[in-house]
Amino acid sequence: MLAIVTAADAQGPMVPQALRQIAADFAAQGLRMGSHDDDTAETRAFYRGLGAQICEFPTSFDAARAAHVVNEPVLMGAPNVVRGGSQSGNIAAQDLIEAGLCDALVSDYYYPALPQAAWALVERGVLGLPEAWAMISIHPARIAGLADRGHLGIGARADMVAVNPETHRVELTLCHGRVAHLSGALAAKVWARLT
Secondary structure, eight states: HHHHHHHHTTGGGGEEEEHHHHHHHHHHOOOEEEEEEOOOOHHHHHHHHHTTEEEEEEEHHHHHHHHHHHHHTEEEEEHHHHSSSSSSSSOOHHHHHHHHHHOEOOOTTTHHHHHHHHHHHHHHSSSSSSHHHTTTHHHHHTTTOOTTTSSSSTTOOOOEEOOTTTTTTTTEEETEEEEEOOOOHHHHHHHHHHO
């Protein structure tokens, strides 16, 4: 194990050039890039220099501010909101949201946290439902360059969810206008009409 760690450490000086090459390859394919766990404004500037224009999970206000002042989107994990903070002791997503330094929430390691986070922000009085839901729908779609998603309208994909207002559970998911998920009270109503 020590030999593996020593060999990896010896390649450290090659990492910046390798990152530049990977970034150039991604840019040539039109892919959007982001950095992860930026801890300082200087770290954000380094990744910006590589073309990574999305700041995912900054670990400090300084890194989030550095992205925000140049209109780079800042993403945080929805589980961080649900839990009330980072499981690794980093900055709380809600703190960045309250400071206007978080543009969207992503699922991270637990996709059910997306709607849970939106409702948590509403229940805690941080955002209204339209603003909280936009953080898990239209904002991520825009950041990803997916103009046909995150909203309902002519030419959109017809992706939609129906949420039970009492349980806050997603009971219906439509993808491209087709049922992809149906459960709970809504499923019972649909089944009753079919039988």
